[in-house]
Amino acid sequence: MNSGIITILTDFGTRDGYVGSCKGVIKQMAPHVEITDISHDIPAFDIEAAALALYNYYEYFPKGTIHLAIVDPGVGSDRQALILRTAGYTFVGPDNGLFHLIMENEAHTLYAIDKDVFLKGVKHATFHGRDLFAPAAARLALGHAPASFARQLPQRTDHGLRPFRKNNDGHIVVPVMSVDHFGNIIFAFNRQDLERMHMPRIKSIGFKGERIGGLVKYYSAEEPGRLLALWNSRDFLEIAVNGGNAARELQVDPGKDTLILEVE
């Protein structure tokens, strides 16, 4: 099962040629692979943003696709280099939380790459994208089994997700997960979380002093410039402004601000 596709997601930007060198390495090792750019504009070191982006696209690709994801502030240290395999897809990247939404979402097997296979004799320790992760992805695309250059790790129970919680009033307190390109604010609470509570109706949403009465289906269902909430295209709760930038208008601080959800 191999789609012949390797996708790439990084926080490298493109302008220094760092991504270019990763692509070159892959094409040199596996000339028939098709490389698909996802993004190189992940904010520098923003593992959380990369994790959500990855979750947004991974399962739309043909089964057998290899997803390479590199946001790697710990490059060169002893953090592990992972291969994660689900029923349909293979992921390659550093062990720092990048894959936590996938791990939470699907049964999977986890491997730690034997770094010496790739780094023996390499004198640099600052660019594992080029020297370790890209060659590992290329080798998988050529049909090598993970076990031929990685050892299986035990299952993990805590995937490090920031959870929502109930407060004293019985309301649900949800942290911001990410702010997207349009300024839409995405929260760590999804449609399935609500269904699991057997309280399937949202009565009101409070966020930064604003109160939203209920959910709409799409952005322009609300007046231009008005705040709205909806289940987004991946079923996460999202706050947006029709035709505007909600995060800018509300001056959102993703690390601090929380949403209060009243359900019934």
Place this chain on the structure above:
Amino acid sequence: MNSGIITILTDFGTRDGYVGSCKGVIKQMAPHVEITDISHDIPAFDIEAAALALYNYYEYFPKGTIHLAIVDPGVGSDRQALILRTAGYTFVGPDNGLFHLIMENEAHTLYAIDKDVFLKGVKHATFHGRDLFAPAAARLALGHAPASFARQLPQRTDHGLRPFRKNNDGHIVVPVMSVDHFGNIIFAFNRQDLERMHMPRIKSIGFKGERIGGLVKYYSAEEPGRLLALWNSRDFLEIAVNGGNAARELQVDPGKDTLILEVE
């Protein structure tokens, strides 16, 4: 006639994986298609900028190329989903003015996609790029006729272009069409417009209190830092600064500022 290429233009940015999911959908439906990124950096909701970009590249591609373009502030509402077909190319995107320069430029046939073909059973209404436009483009790339999932629309006479006009002095008043990446200011007036007036010489150009005596052939034909005007690479009138950023230096407001053209 099928080049096997689908190009993609959006205002999604890349960092949330939204474009990634569109690419995945296409590769899953039509594995042999070659996807060519045009841009995902169209300013959010800027239909006019996307329309000009599309005009800049579409006819340089091999005949039979499918051009997918998604800038879609009205997603989920009842705006139509279009297929536009010219002698050489097929375009897929929302019905909001994205294709007006193509419609103005070439004979074409217009179709409205039967949205139910793609959206039946889809519970989200916020991401037609992934759920409607990408699958429609993939289906066309597989050789399906537009009529198999879209109905033909009557010809339109008004394509919604912002026109230039004559003022009381007989001068021509031209609105700004777009400001490009280099800060070059592009106006809604082209070489053919001038030829049609049987007054083939530009005597002077006035813009924001500056006066330019005539046209040059290329940027560095003027001194570094000096304002200049030329017919750009798509024959539109353009104001630029050699080695500089004209829009920033003149503090251009594209919605308001107009150029005064004296011809003879």
Place this chain on the structure above:
Amino acid sequence: MNSGIITILTDFGTRDGYVGSCKGVIKQMAPHVEITDISHDIPAFDIEAAALALYNYYEYFPKGTIHLAIVDPGVGSDRQALILRTAGYTFVGPDNGLFHLIMENEAHTLYAIDKDVFLKGVKHATFHGRDLFAPAAARLALGHAPASFARQLPQRTDHGLRPFRKNNDGHIVVPVMSVDHFGNIIFAFNRQDLERMHMPRIKSIGFKGERIGGLVKYYSAEEPGRLLALWNSRDFLEIAVNGGNAARELQVDPGKDTLILEVE
């Protein structure tokens, strides 16, 4: 020797469709070529940044790859259009310093493209990316020899690199070469330069009033937020901040600031 790949590096940005038209031209002339985006985010007119980016990726690609690079403030003037050929790679772009690190690094042959072959009858002089360089690269990808549309130039001795120098105290003064996407500051001095001096140890590094005692191997080997120096992944001397942006924190002016190196 032909990998079937053309890479593209420009300062065009993507949002105006200018890059799109270059890609279209290539696919129209050479349908089987695989186009690989390197970057279109080179800062406008920044030849030095493009030269370093090119050096960062070029030799990681399969032998026979054609590297198209267009940062071209002198478009339309009489600057030459180059083909540069090394043992493994072919480069196409304007003659303005873009290729100086390659010329310095490798034996090569240099050709000046006969512009009339491509520009005869073309009425625009502002977009040689689309009208001259892209078609020249496509023609090379089709197997045409450079000599069939370009004439060989004599070898050059001065490649225009900004050199480091020794000051009166015997210390080495090194100019900034580039600042990368992460704010890492890259200097025009590499590991081989040090080895050639037969003084293989760096005793101290002074930069903008800061003093760094020695080199580390990777970023997180230093405390978060602390300034550090290392040989980067292309063996250039680099100053960085673990998890931070060194150029912003030190308010670096690349044209002015120099580093003082004490060796022993």
